[in-house]
Structure formats: C-alpha cells, structure tokens
Amino acid sequence: MNETPEGTEPHATPFPHAISLSAEFEGNESIAEARKLARCFLADIQNVHGLPVSDRAQGLVELVVSELVTNTRKYAPGPALLTLQVRDGSVDVAVWDSNPDPPTILPPDPARVGQHGLEIIMAAALTFQIHREPVGKRITASIMLADDKDADVAGR
Numbered sequence: 063m064n065e066t067p068e069g070t071e072p073h074a075t076p077f078p079h080a081i082s083l084s085a086e087f088e089g090n091e092s093i094a095e096a097r098k099l100a101r102c103f104l105a106d107i108q109n110v111h112g113l114p115v116s117d118r119a120q121g122l123v124e125l126v127v128s129e130l131v132t133n134t135r136k137y138a139p140g141p142a143l144l145t146l147q148v149r150d151g152s153v154d155v156a157v158w159d160s161n162p163d164p165p166t167i168l169p170p171d172p173a174r175v176g177q178h179g180l181e182i183i184m185a186a187a188l189t190f191q192i193h194r195e196p197v198g199k200r201i202t203a204s205i206m207l208a209d210d211k212d213a214d215v216a217g218r
Contacts, residue, residue, distance in 0.1 A: 086143050099127075
C-alpha cells in the first residue's frame with residue numbers, strides 16, 4: 063500500500079496543469095454511466111486536447127473504471143468519487159470510497175471463478191496504488207494513453 067500524499071508523485075504534462083474530471087456516484091447510478099463518463103473524457107482528451115488515445119487504452123480505462131466502481135458498490139457504503147486525470151502521457155483512474163479497509167488482493171488462481179478484477183487491473187496498469195485517506199481510501203491505477211511498440215501491453 064502506497065501512502066504518498068496526492069500531488070507529490072513525479073508527473074509531468076505538456077499542459078500547464080493536469081487535465082481532470084471528477085464525478086460523484088451516490089450508489090443509484092449504473093456502472094455503465096461511469097464507463098460512459100470515461101469514454102467521453104478520453105474522447106475529449108483526443109479530440110479537444112490533441113493527445114493520442116489508443117483503442118487499447120480506451121478499453122483498459124473502461125475496464126478499470128468498471129472494476130473499481132463495482133468494487134466500491136459491493137464493499138463500501140455511501141458515495142464514491144471517480145476522478146480521471148491525464149498526466150505525463152497516462153490517465154490516472156482513481157476511485158475514493160468511505161471504507162478505510164484496503165481491498166483483499168487474491169493471488170492468481172486460474173481455477174477461481176470471479177474475483178479477478180484487481181488482479182487484472184494490476185497486470186494491465188502502469189502503476190497501482192492504494193492511499194489511505196482521512197476518511198476512507200482511494201485506489202488509483204494509471205494506464206498509458208498511447209501504445210509504445212517497444213514496451214509491453216501495460217506500457218512499462
């Protein structure tokens with residue numbers, strides 16, 4: 063678990079500040095709404111700001127949003143906050159919830175049915191962090207926006 067305060071991570075962006083979008087989810091919205099928000103955000107990043115977004119990145123960001131928001135619904139009471147932020151050629155997908163307990167990350171088990179979401183996110187993300195907050199926790203996964211032919215699928 064990484065407990066580095068937000069804003070102290072070494073990121074750079076070609077813009078004077080990071081580009082971000084946040085949305086609160088009270089619990090009655092569908093998970094599809096969170097995925098749609100991510101899709102629209104990435105479309106704006108590409109069409110308005112001119113940053114390339116690969117099909118792979120689009121799919122991974124939607125998957126990460128879906129898994130993190132779903133986990134919040136299942137394991138944390140109350141509202142959740144989804145934040146998407148582009149910095150240094152990647153998009154940080156962060157979900158805050160009010161449950162301070164870190165998620166249980168199970169070891170890989172091909173025989174297990176279900177509960178592979180965090181395992182998949184950790185394999186696909188450039189970085190994965192869990193931050194304790196004064197109230198609750200925030201889980202953040204970073205996904206590279208553009209494909210790098212010389213790197214692996216996660217963009218490492």
